[in-house]
Amino acid sequence: MRIDRREFIKSTAAVSASAAFAPGLLSMLTTGCSTGPSGALDEGRVKSILEKALARGGDFSEVFAEEVRSLSFEISEGSFSQASVGVSSGIGVRTVEGEKNGYAYVNGYDYEGAMDAAGTAAYIASTGKSTGVAVPARKAAPESITVEVPVESIKEERKLELVAGAEKFAKSFSPYIKQVDISYYDQVQKRYIANSDGLRIDNEIPLIWVVIEVLAEKNGIRHQGRDRISAHQGFEFFDTNDIMAAARRACEECVAMLEAKPSPSGMMPVVMHPGWGGVLIHEAVGHGLEGDLAYRGASVYSDKLGRKVASELVTMVDDSSWPNARGTTGFDDEGTIGQRNVLIEKGILKGFMHDLISARMMKAAPTGNGRRQSYRFFPIPRMTNTLIDPGDSDPAGIIADTKKGLYVKALSGGSVDTVSGQFNFVVREAYLIENGKITTPVSGATLIGRGIDVLENIDAVGNDLSLGVGTCGKGQWVPVTGGLPTVRIASGITVGGSV
Amino acid sequence: MELLDRILGKCRRAGAEMAEVYYVSSRSLSISVRNGLVETIEKSTPGGMAIRFFSNGRTAFGHTTEFSDAAIDRTADKLSRLASKMEKDEFAVLPGPTQYSKGPDIFGDSFINEPMETKIQYLINLEKKALTFDPLIKNSQGVSYSEHIVTEGLANSKGVKSDYNSTYYRVGISVVASKDDQMFPGQGSVGARYFWDLPSPDMIVERFASRAVRLIGGTSVEGGDYEIIFAPRAANSILWGLSQALNGDNAFKGASFLTDKKGSKVAAEILSIYDDALMKRGVASRPADSEGCASRKLAPIENGIVTGFMYDSRTAAKASAESTGSCAREDYTSYPGIFPSNFYIAPGTDKVEDVIAACKKGIIVEETQGWGLHNVTGQYSAGINGTLVKDGQRIRPVADVTIAADADKLLNGIGAICDDITFYDSFNSPSIMVMSMRVGA
Numbered sequence: 056m057r058i059d060r061r062e063f064i065k066s067t068a069a070v071s072a073s074a075a076f077a078p079g080l081l082s083m084l085t086t087g088c089s090t091g092p093s094g095a096l097d098e099g100r101v102k103s104i105l106e107k108a109l110a111r112g113g114d115f116s117e118v119f120a121e122e123v124r125s126l127s128f129e130i131s132e133g134s135f136s137q138a139s140v141g142v143s144s145g146i147g148v149r150t151v152e153g154e155k156n157g158y159a160y161v162n163g164y165d166y167e168g169a170m171d172a173a174g175t176a177a178y179i180a181s182t183g184k185s186t187g188v189a190v191p192a193r194k195a196a197p198e199s200i201t202v203e204v205p206v207e208s209i210k211e212e213r214k215l216e217l218v219a220g221a222e223k224f225a226k227s228f229s230p231y232i233k234q235v236d237i238s239y240y241d242q243v244q245k246r247y248i249a250n251s252d253g254l255r256i257d258n259e260i261p262l263i264w265v266v267i268e269v270l271a272e273k274n275g276i277r278h279q280g281r282d283r284i285s286a287h288q289g290f291e292f293f294d295t296n297d298i299m300a301a302a303r304r305a306c307e308e309c310v311a312m313l314e315a316k317p318s319p320s321g322m323m324p325v326v327m328h329p330g331w332g333g334v335l336i337h338e339a340v341g342h343g344l345e346g347d348l349a350y351r352g353a354s355v356y357s358d359k360l361g362r363k364v365a366s367e368l369v370t371m372v373d374d375s376s377w378p379n380a381r382g383t384t385g386f387d388d389e390g391t392i393g394q395r396n397v398l399i400e401k402g403i404l405k406g407f408m409h410d411l412i413s414a415r416m417m418k419a420a421p422t423g424n425g426r427r428q429s430y431r432f433f434p435i436p437r438m439t440n441t442l443i444d445p446g447d448s449d450p451a452g453i454i455a456d457t458k459k460g461l462y463v464k465a466l467s468g469g470s471v472d473t474v475s476g477q478f479n480f481v482v483r484e485a486y487l488i489e490n491g492k493i494t495t496p497v498s499g500a501t502l503i504g505r506g507i508d509v510l511e512n513i514d515a516v517g518n519d520l521s522l523g524v525g526t527c528g529k530g531q532w533v534p535v536t537g538g539l540p541t542v543r544i545a546s547g548i549t550v551g552g553s554v
Numbered sequence: 555m556e557l558l559d560r561i562l563g564k565c566r567r568a569g570a571e572m573a574e575v576y577y578v579s580s581r582s583l584s585i586s587v588r589n590g591l592v593e594t595i596e597k598s599t600p601g602g603m604a605i606r607f608f609s610n611g612r613t614a615f616g617h618t619t620e621f622s623d624a625a626i627d628r629t630a631d632k633l634s635r636l637a638s639k640m641e642k643d644e645f646a647v648l649p650g651p652t653q654y655s656k657g658p659d660i661f662g663d664s665f666i667n668e669p670m671e672t673k674i675q676y677l678i679n680l681e682k683k684a685l686t687f688d689p690l691i692k693n694s695q696g697v698s699y700s701e702h703i704v705t706e707g708l709a710n711s712k713g714v715k716s717d718y719n720s721t722y723y724r725v726g727i728s729v730v731a732s733k734d735d736q737m738f739p740g741q742g743s744v745g746a747r748y749f750w751d752l753p754s755p756d757m758i759v760e761r762f763a764s765r766a767v768r769l770i771g772g773t774s775v776e777g778g779d780y781e782i783i784f785a786p787r788a789a790n791s792i793l794w795g796l797s798q799a800l801n802g803d804n805a806f807k808g809a810s811f812l813t814d815k816k817g818s819k820v821a822a823e824i825l826s827i828y829d830d831a832l833m834k835r836g837v838a839s840r841p842a843d844s845e846g847c848a849s850r851k852l853a854p855i856e857n858g859i860v861t862g863f864m865y866d867s868r869t870a871a872k873a874s875a876e877s878t879g880s881c882a883r884e885d886y887t888s889y890p891g892i893f894p895s896n897f898y899i900a901p902g903t904d905k906v907e908d909v910i911a912a913c914k915k916g917i918i919v920e921e922t923q924g925w926g927l928h929n930v931t932g933q934y935s936a937g938i939n940g941t942l943v944k945d946g947q948r949i950r951p952v953a954d955v956t957i958a959a960d961a962d963k964l965l966n967g968i969g970a971i972c973d974d975i976t977f978y979d980s981f982n983s984p985s986i987m988v989m990s991m992r993v994g995a
Contacts (some may be wrong), residue, residue, distance in 0.1 A: 320994025503937030551956020
């Protein structure tokens with residue numbers, strides 16, 4: 056819908072006048088103290104904001120209120136430093152018309168500010184038509200995120216002790232370990248979502264995130280090893296996720312890699328270790344299945360629904376309801392309840408990941424993938440826990456059955472260009488496979504390929520699925536997991552080594 | 555400023571012997587247009603405050619969006635408690651007051667005050683130019699405009715006071731070239747302090763859309779050693795790793811392949827790296843760094859020799875060096891760390907067309923994927939898109955290959971540095987030629 060010119064001139068005047076200068080700190084001081092997002096906004100105020108956001112028409116309007124309280128610290132060079140506490144709260148208001156988003160937010164639970172934001176958001180609409188604000192109906196949040204021991208109930212001493220223990224362990228692991236950095240982060244996020252269709256939903260979810268980085272050095276050769284553990288869970292997380300085991304994995308990686316030879320280059324079979332190797336499908340395929348790229352024709356998968364896009368061994372899933380996982384949402388940031396979405400079933404493309412807008416644009420049901428980094432962003436389709444379902448093969452058998460290739464145990468991360476389908480990963484820990492055996496460690500490789508080639512060439516899928524944790528950036532950051540059993544990609548991946 | 559003093563007072567009452575308050579408040583507008591229609595309008599007022607609290611040699615950091623007196627008292631108490639749980643940090647220092655040089659001219663023009671209609675028309679026009687640039691360009695993923703007006707303030711208990719305003723504009727395009735059943739993106743953005751310093755719409759389109767037209771349909775080449783000509787944007791894959799390797803904290807911890815290399819020759823003599831926080835109208839210029847040290851122009855690598863590392867006050871104290879004014883924050887929520895400002899490879903005098911004409915067997919690399927130069931191991935590896943060159947002639951687009959080399963071969967192998975640098979980002983480079991890298995295919 057083309058925006059009427061005269062309308063534009065009229066309503067821009069007010070907007071640009073207030074944009075002239077940054078607000079002084081004093082005006083920010085009026086923000087009151089916090090009582091939580093749902094406490095700060097009563098139903099009458101929510102209705103007023105939603106109505107104002109529809110003043111010029113629109114399909115729906117939405118209020119997203121959020122409060123995040125965080126604690127973090129780091130042990131580095133043997134002592135604790137960088138202890139940090141944070142509070143961040145605000146309200147975002149959105150008006151949606153067709154595929155258009157009008158968005159504005161205010162810091163703190165500032166009702167007047169939220170009304171201003173609604174006025175700005177409303178500006179995107181131009182039809183003058185809306186169905187108005189429906190009678191509110193509270194929706195219950197699912198219980199995919201559970202808390203036994205709230206993180207905020209645990210004394211800082213206990214958290215510090217936990218980290219100090221892991222640091223001590225890592226330091227004594229090998230004389231080659233020169234540096235150990237461990238950062239601990241926890242937060243509690245309160246969310247409240249209301250929209251003009253009557254949706255009301257809120258919850259409170261914790262997040263724990265521990266990153267262990269160790270640096271080993273021997274004869275001038277350096278390598279950095281890393282492991283990370285994370286979940287949306289209470290402090291009982293550490294009962295089943297051993298921080299010592301994580302420290303050991305980081306140490307084993309970097310000590311092993313001290314003996315690494317330069318990586319070979321060229322195309323060769325690649326066997327992926329389970330876990331964060333899941334970033335392979337996250338980048339190579341996942342982003343191309345996000346609804347916003349698909350409906351804009353900016354994905355190689357845009358026109359492939361119902362067609363074969365992968366080996367029939369591949370069933371790929373995005374599951375935002377996986378209990379307590381780092382990518383789990385309970386409900387997404389538009390209030391759609393999380394679920395297990397099968398994207399590719401036995402090689403056939405079954406569906407995309409949608410937010411409310413992309414679902415409507417592609418005439419599909421919302422899938423609970425509308426996510427945002429915080430109240431400062433409007434939601435877009437994002438992955439949650441993205442994985443390949445386990446297959447039947449014995450992982451040891453997959454390796455034994457590989458004559459020559461590369462065994463990739465750890466990846467730093469990767470990225471993809473969804474338009475061309477070209478992806479890359481940076482390898483941290485890898486070994487040659489020679490005559491069915493894992494042999495020499497090799498370093499310095501980048502893996503490249505195109506998503507469709509990779510999926511079509513998966514010729515073995517192990518029975519050992521596990522999830523690896525990470526953070527995905529697409530203009531805004533969200534916590535995710537990537538899950539993979541041991542898989543072999545027979546061809547389609549080029550290894551970028553220096554020999 | 556009065557307010558910052560008040561907050562410092564609250565910290566003192568909560569037991570701080572030293573404290574620092576940083577705040578940022580801003581107004582931003584972003585607009586995107588796709589297929590001639592406005593797709594998003596986003597208006598925001600990002601802002602918040604950060605406090606560093608020092609007591610008994612122990613430090614804690616806090617950030618908040620809550621500014622009432624009661625909330626600040628609560629934060630100060632929390633920081634006092636948290637600091638007491640930390641260990642003594644003998645390097646915990648704050649800089650004292652200093653003279654700041656005249657600002658680098660970062661509070662730009664008043665395009666921000668133009669009506670929204672002007673900005674939307676600008677985008678509609680820009681997208682139209684992009685879509686008609688070449689018959690291969692068939693799809694737009696949108697064009698975008700954003701403007702920011704920012705106030706930053708800093709005060710510490712040793713008397714540092716810094717306070718400045720800035721503006722920032724960014725314009726981006728994203729189009730798709732299609733040929734047979736292949737697609738290739740032409741996307742990117744340019745930033746400036748003054749709107750009128752941005753390239754013209756025609757130049758923006760030329761910069762990004764032409765790349766899609768040149769690179770679409772790329773195929774692999776035979777593996778082996780090739781001369782590599784990095785186009786300016788692709789050279790960022792070297793610059794990022796260098797900035798991390800020249801970070802004084804990484805160097806001190808040994809997490810840099812340049813640790814122990816101060817005073818040594820690590821690169822060809824024609825390579826100099828500058829970090830200029832005072833660059834006039836520079837997109838990353840700042841009169842003072844994020845803890846109030848005066849900005850300056852650094853040359854961490856000069857004529858191939860490492861002259862020194864980049865430091866903030868704490869790391870400088872650890873390494874018995876001086877702060878280089880390199881303290882920065884990603885935003886108010888992040889702990890201050892070391893980060894460069896306008897970081898670039900000093901341009902040379904070569905013309906890129908001459909370098910290409912002299913190339914026997916090489917690849918002009920325009921896009922890289924992956925890490926590039928790794929700051930710890932010093933190994934360079936990346937996937938690339940580019941153009942194959944033989945006997946001085948551009949032959950065809952290249953894709954699905956990797957390039958790799960170790961730091962010694964890469965940096966000492968730089969054979970030419972061209973004059974074609976621009977400064978629309980915080981990391982910038984001219985085209986540079988590396989005599990030989992391994993191509994994996």
